[in-house]
Amino acid sequence: MSDEKLEGVAFPAWSKAGARRRELANVIRSVTRRHEPPVDFGSNLKAGLGAVWGMSMVAYLAVLTGLPLLLAPLGATAALLFGQPSSPLSQPVNIMGGYLIGTIACELAFFAFPGEWVATAGAVGAAIVVMRALRVTHPPAGALPIVGFNGMVHGTQLFLVGLLSSVILIALALVVHRIPPRREYPIGNK
Known part of the structure; x- marks a missing residue:
């Protein structure tokens, strides 16, 4: 069985818990993404x-x-x-x-x-x-x-x-x- 990697963390592809963790990580990443460019x-x-x-x-x-x-x-x-x-x-x-x-x-x-x-x-x-x-x-x-x-x-x-x-x-x-x-x-x- 192959493992999928999400930024250095491996989750088994077949694992429901792994899929939930990936989904949670994606939600956290999208919620915390900054849209403003840096300002001097x-x-x-x-x-x-x-x-x-x-x-x-x-x-x-x-x-x-x-x-x-x-x-x-x-x-x-x-x-x-x-x-x-x-x-x-x-x-x-x-x-x-x-x-x-x-x-x-x-x-x-x-x-x-x-x-x-x-x-x-x-x-x-x-x-x-x-x-x-x-x-x-x-x-x-x-x-x-x-x-x-x-x-x-x-x-x-x-x-x-x-x-x-x-x-x-x-x-x-x-x-x-x-x-x-x-x-x-x-x-x-x-």
Whole structure:
């Protein structure tokens, strides 16, 4: 009987346990495979400093205005804006459109669904459907209904806070990505 080898580990070809081990090894390998290319230190540092600058400006404006501008989804927006600026999910239309749709879905679900947990789930699902249909998907904006139903901010204030914070981050991303090493942002802007 021949043995099949899987990266230095031999399993008998006829063994059911060996087949299960191979299948498990393949699943683990596919789940842990990284799809992002390596990035140089300068680009990584610039992304991190850009996010620090962006979130600091939002926080500073929050202190000046008394508005709760530091929403949890903004951390994910900053990660996309400064870390993955060439992603379609990071583009200005996706960010602003996503935040608008997330807010509208939150408000409509508040009136359409009977319980808070049902309304929250419905709003997140509806936001995803509409963002995808309009081709303005921005995953962090899918969390806005959760923010809205947790009672920190909601209604018009949620929209204004999300819009103002995202505009600040987008404006700073436009500046940061023109600093060497330069990145094209927004994409298709040549």
